[in-house]
Amino acid sequence: MSGVTRNRYLSFIGCGRAGRALGCLWRQQGTFQIGQVLTRSLDSARAAVSQVGAGEAVDDFSKLRQADVYLIATQDRELGAVAKRLAGSSLAGAETTVFHLSGAESSALFSDSGLSGPVASVHPLRSFGDFMESVSGFRGTWCGCEGDVAALDILRPAFEAIGGRTFDIPPERKLAYHAASVMVSNYLNALVASAIKAYGYAGIDADTATQLATPILRNTMENILQLGPQAALTGPIARGDRELVGRELDMLRAMDPELAEVYRLLGKRTLELAVEGGRLTSEDRESLGRIFGS
Numbered sequence: 001m002s003g004v005t006r007n008r009y010l011s012f013i014g015c016g017r018a019g020r021a022l023g024c025l026w027r028q029q030g031t032f033q034i035g036q037v038l039t040r041s042l043d044s045a046r047a048a049v050s051q052v053g054a055g056e057a058v059d060d061f062s063k064l065r066q067a068d069v070y071l072i073a074t075q076d077r078e079l080g081a082v083a084k085r086l087a088g089s090s091l092a093g094a095e096t097t098v099f100h101l102s103g104a105e106s107s108a109l110f111s112d113s114g115l116s117g118p119v120a121s122v123h124p125l126r127s128f129g130d131f132m133e134s135v136s137g138f139r140g141t142w143c144g145c146e147g148d149v150a151a152l153d154i155l156r157p158a159f160e161a162i163g164g165r166t167f168d169i170p171p172e173r174k175l176a177y178h179a180a181s182v183m184v185s186n187y188l189n190a191l192v193a194s195a196i197k198a199y200g201y202a203g204i205d206a207d208t209a210t211q212l213a214t215p216i217l218r219n220t221m222e223n224i225l226q227l228g229p230q231a232a233l234t235g236p237i238a239r240g241d242r243e244l245v246g247r248e249l250d251m252l253r254a255m256d257p258e259l260a261e262v263y264r265l266l267g268k269r270t271l272e273l274a275v276e277g278g279r280l281t282s283e284d285r286e287s288l289g290r291i292f293g294s
Contacts (some may be wrong), residue, residue: 011035023052089115107147120147139163192194240284
């Protein structure tokens with residue numbers, strides 16, 4: 001029956017931080033019966049079972065038994081090979097659901113591997129670090145879904161039962177979705193590190209620079225989340241101060257060409273935001289465009 005998962009057995013092939021947190025939550029909610037946990041070593045499998053709170057630890061594919069649902073929670077580059085091995089065994093039939101958690105790979109990777117049952121991908125849009133925080137803080141996590149209807153009829157309720165908020169991703173656009181997530185989650189780190197480096201050229205040590213940046217970051221994020229990127233935009237580009245922008249870019253080019261390129265590329269995108277928001281005169285727009293190489 002669609003949406004009913006409580007009597008289904010779920011086994012893990014690979015079980016890192018995300019798999020352990022999800023398994024624990026599903027065990028707590030009685031969403032799935034936890035079957036086996038297969039990892040590279042028996043010690044790591046036992047550690048995973050301990051955190052999940054249920055299951056049988058195994059360290060060899062030959063020890064797997066049939067389950068209703070398999071979560072392949074390996075690294076992305078290993079998903080296809082594991083799926084092919086599962087497809088070539090007697091473990092996964094036409095009624096067996098197989099899914100992964102990758103934000104970049106689509107479920108087509110599994111169907112192309114020869115699996116005959118329903119396949120899907122569900123990507124929880126969060127970082128899984130500390131185990132207890134991952135479990136206690138999961139509620140409200142957005143989970144991007146794509147795949148076969150029969151698989152998602154099982155998996156959507158399973159993720160929603162533990163507090164996930166599901167949404168659809170077109171499988172052919174999955175890389176764009178993941179690239180966006182990378183920019184939000186990872187590139188922000190690189191941007192802040194670049195700013196701290198620029199503070200360093202002003203003679204400010206990294207610890208002090210971090211303290212200077214902290215209130216700016218918090219205030220900026222609050223404004224972006226409340227108003228949106230366009231309305232929250234401030235600074236010399238939004239004001240059309242082409243002279244100041246040009247001087248700063250020239251200074252950075254003289255001191256650190258790579259950092260100057262970061263400033264130029266992000267400045268170019270910032271200019272687009274300012275233009276989209278109707279905040280610049282045509283003269284300012286053209287002058288800034290020449291500075292950034294638009």
